[in-house]
Amino acid sequence: MTSQEQLLSTALHDIVAEQPFEPDLVAIERRGRRLRRRATIRFAGAGVAVTVAAVAIGTSVGPRGRPDVAEPPLLLLADKIATAPKVPGDATLIKSDEAEDSGKRSVGWELWGDDGTGYVSLDRDRLPTLVAGHNSVREPAFVQDVAAAEYAAKADLDRARERMAYDAFGRDTHPANPKYEVDDWIWTNSVNALKVGAGNPAVREGVMRLISTLPHVTVEPTVTNGKPTLTLTDNEPAVEAGIRSMPAFTQILVVTADTGVPVRFHGYIGKKDTGGGTNYEISRVTLADVAAGRF
């Protein structure tokens, strides 16, 4: 910083020094809930147009008079996962490599058991001690997300959507959550489930089925580190003016094209992927092996 920049910084801090501010949390949350309800009207209107467009573009009549619709890529992937041979193990080991704001990357280790236990450390070598000592960071929301994903793999998808949206977080206080919001929660919770349950094929299958029901998520075939992947993009467009003005927010989830195992997740402001986010290396292990240091 130059001396003039330093001077400016000092002067600005001086101008705003010692001004107290106590946020009115009750008023803020009340206003936030009102904004959600207003947005419902906007999205409900947009939904009609989207549905009509999907019918017009997404179907054609096949030779036998039946609609000839290609199976969505996520359902194809779900079918592939369902018929793949099972990998032995009872836990998911995750190495996550995350970009910090400073640009530095930090590596962390997570171990999530199928029994709902979880072990988290920045040091891989500490995991055996944590497991052997039953030092679990149990996260009930993750357990519920994983259960909802497993349910989606084998049962009614409408009911699975309900479970994924509400089991972990409950319903909001106002009477009916709008569909776009429910879809948004299904996305968020499914991404959680996919991460902690990535070693379990039923979880991956269920998550792919659930995300295939979300109209705002796009799916593109991609290549990551030389391997075929699918990039799932959740776009929330910017609203530039008016009381509902919001910046665009994008989340991308990259999974392997043949197994649905997550490779990368990134949530960022705007439309352009800045290349940050978290890279995952995921493997199937047993808790007993980790406790014994064999992993």
Added chain:
Amino acid sequence: MTTETRTDEAYRDFVRSRAAPLHRTAYLLCGDWHLADDLVQEALAKAFRHWRKVRRADNPDAYVKRILVNEANRHWQRRAAPPTDIVAAEASAPDPATRLVERDELLHALLSLPVRQRATVVLRYLEGLSERETAAVLKCSEGTVKSQASRALAALRTVLNREELPL
């Protein structure tokens, strides 16, 4: 404690820790403490609406700052001009009179800058964001941040040169 309660608590913790810095930023964007109250409350309400997404962002703070800058811009679009009746002395009554005048001049000069330059100055020199972080909040390139900051500094140079002695 339910997960929902934890989510609410995470939001409240965020508000408690970030409201005061956001309030200071808002003041330098608008020059009015009462308006700064409103801008921050509105920005935080919008963050509440999207909290499940905001908490997953790389940098939730940057997301909320973006909302705040947008809110300030929206305010100026409606008013068409920054205020001329700035009360810069409110926060610092015990200071010498000469220094109040200089603060007042600097604030006037800051509020006379184009909106984007002003936001760049506040984010860089009050918030201490890097050029990269500022670019992320303002949705522009680092080069744009550099050029906006450079132009703003040139415009503020006269006032800053006067500030140099007493500060």
